[in-house]
Amino acid sequence: MTSTTPDMAAATRTAQLAADPAQPIWITLLDPAEVAEAAGRVDPDAPLAGTAVAVKDNLDLAGHPTTAGCPALAERPAASSATAVRRLTDAGAVIIGKTNLDQFATGLVGTRSPYGACHSVASAAHVSGGSSSGSALAVATGLVPVALGTDTAGSGRVPAAFNGIVGVKPTRGLVSTVGVLPACAGLDCVTTFTRTVADARPALAALTWADPDDPWSRPVPAQPPPGVADRMRVVAVPDRPLDLDPVHETAWRAALRRLRTVAAHVVEVDVTAFLATARLLYDGPWLAARWAAFGHLLEPDGPHLDPTVRAIVRRGRDIAGPDVFAGLDRLAALRRRTEQIWSDVDALLLPVTPGHPTLAEVAADPVGVNARLGQFTNFVNLLDLCAVAVPAQTRTDGLPFGVQFVAPAFADAPLLDLAALWCGESVTTPADEPTGTIALAVAGAHLTGLPLNHQLVELGGRLAYRARTAPGYRLYRLAGAGLPRPGLVHTGDGPAGGIAVEVWRLPHQAVGALLGTVPPPLGLGSVELDDGSRVAGFLAEEHGVRDAVDVTAAGGWRAAVAGGPDPLAVGPAGGVTTTGGVTTAGGGSP
Structure with missing residues (x-):
């Protein structure tokens, strides 16, 4: 772990960035004295001792409000920290502050926040990606080595791709969501942002826990599920062209060439069912889950609410019961079609997004541009898969380009190894024939x-x-x-x-x-x-x-x-x- 001692100097530097209205990373920045006091209590032998961490502001932090990007919630301090936050602090991490996000974690752009729109670390004209915009930027700008985000539709991967860092979306239920203001409770995942896969490993190890207080939590099985190999050598890629912007297409082609130096075998597969599943998240009945989770906070309307978020989620209140079950049936059919590829491959490589829009493009079409960004990410939680977003070759225009490795549930450990190989990091390969x-x-x-x-x-x-x-x-x-x-x-x-x-x-x-x-x-x-x-x-x-x-x-x-x-x-x-x-x-x- 690349440790950053959260001392007064670090907190001061963080405060300077917090004052930049053009890049509103923070919603709540902890007082330097509070940070120093927490750092003084850290066990130096703890696995994350002295590691500064930023937390997305839809996770509770004791004594501080959880706004979820809504100023109307800013006067309600949390009585206790989210389980994920507590797991990190118990492992020696020190929280620096709470970060900006698309309001109620609904968006992949990073612009849907009354606290200000974030932009990519590489371009003031291009979006940062969301909803975990502030957390990704806190890592990309070097303020912290680890930040927590959430990922329901891609929010832990899109901002990683747009800012050139690593975003780990673990298997659903691997990390407790107790203390997370839900977006879609059955799909929500707590995620990590880091600059390297190596930095993600100890953070994910600390976060992983079967929480008896979380109805969505699941223990890691004693043995990997059928078809999950200890070492990933066969990687699938789409068998047809994708709908990518031209400069993105060039970077994707370079990534495909690079894959052949990482994987032993590259196999083309039909990804039609994956992409059809992605469309269900907002065109199907899952909007009703968002309305159930926080619809009460969208009434009455007011300047504290992002109009795009409110308009999208209010559609969920009118979804009928039969539509929900029809959606579940459709998902089951699509899942069955996608299951076939996992018999012969270890992971699937995809671009994280089809392009990198500007803030102006999002402002002109906030719903359409955002929807397009999710076509390669929305399906992952619906199909109960895990994923890791990693940097790839920089685009010809200088913007970061990210790809994602996707694998079945509970393939998190070998998937991290594959991501590390992609990133040129060392991986300890198990002996081919352990004793006995x-x-x-x-x-x-x-x-x-x-x-x-x-x-x-x-x-x-x-x-x-x-x-x-x-x-x-x-x-x-x-x-x-x-x-x-x-x-x-x-x-x-x-x-x-x-x-x-x-x-x-x-x-x-x-x-x-x-x-x-x-x-x-x-x-x-x-x-x-x-x-x-x-x-x-x-x-x-x-x-x-x-x-x-x-x-x-x-x-x-x-x-x-x-x-x-x-x-x-x-x-x-x-x-x-x-x-x-x-x-x-x-x-x-x-």
Whole structure:
């Protein structure tokens, strides 16, 4: 953690910036004496000892008002701090102040605040992003190394992208929302802003807690959910052009090229269902949740209310019950469609936004511009995913450009590792074979989501990573009744792109038990992987596949049994090949 001792000098510098009306970062700035007193109580051995933190002003801080960007609430000091704030201070952090935001955390622009509109750290003409505008700027301007925000629709990622910093949106329920003025309680997440992934790790560790007082809180499972690998090597990208502004498009293309140096394999997927889900947040019934959360604070109207926020949220009061259930049904259908990609990939890379608007553009069309900013972020909480926004190559006009890695719920730890690799930070890679375990490559019915995967889980197995074989392997569908079985054979003439496999880590004794369930012509052998390493795996003898059907062209067993187009194209090693609308690319091996 890059620690900043919150002494009098730091508080004075913060006060100077607070006086700048052109960049209203703070709503409440703590008195220097209060900051110094809190710093004096810090245990020097605490994990966040002396770390200065800014807090978005929709989280309670004991003794100070929680305005949520509404001056009418400025006379109501909080009796206690939000659980997330308390978790940080218990870990040694010291709060410097409370930051500006789009009113009631409704907006992605950073301009919907009676306390003033924020702008990007790189341009006074361009928006800062919201709703966590002040928190992102407190980090981007170097005032604090850590700031808390919230993210319901993208508010922890958009301002990170527009200011060149890291924004971590954890799995819903991982961080308590007790003491957060809700925007949409079932979707709200407390998030962090930092300059590096390394700075985010100890903050997220301190924040993570299953809070019995929070009905939305969830404990971290003892084992990762099915399909979540310890090491992320396969990253998906959209299979078609996105609706990006031209200068954004150029930066996105550069990011795609960079990805091939970070991920072992890049796979194109259809993101239509993700983007359709994003539209539900404001075009569906979830506005009713915002009205339920703070609609009472929008009446009567007055100068203390942002007119755009009020107009948007008041639509929620007229949403009927049947519309809510129709929306839930639609979401369930879209979720089912998106679930398919997580069987074969670890994470999805997307731009955070389609462009970076100016303050003038937002003023001319406050609803339309804001809605467009959320098309790549709104779906994440609705689909119960986690995400990390990271800086990418600066745009040709000098503005920051950010991308986001998105993954299934509770994939937070390996996702942070992937984000760190992207940022060029060090990552401690776990040993391939910890004491008492063996790495085992599976290529058939034991793959995640297929009929025999439960055997690996019940034997104490854990998905280590997704991979492909080295060139020269072929895949066959073995003859015989019952459950279709694959035969992986090293023939020497298999495709250069290899065959899709998963590498699982199992206790030694489990391998023997598993071997007893595998009939001939399969046996345990050595499988060479795409990175040149070798692991144990089930192979078929060549004589055993004489009557089998060669399904190598499918690229992997999952596609072979589905009978669909090639899900992972098999092209030249290290190259890029497109087959059936899907592209893979060789690259680094994280």
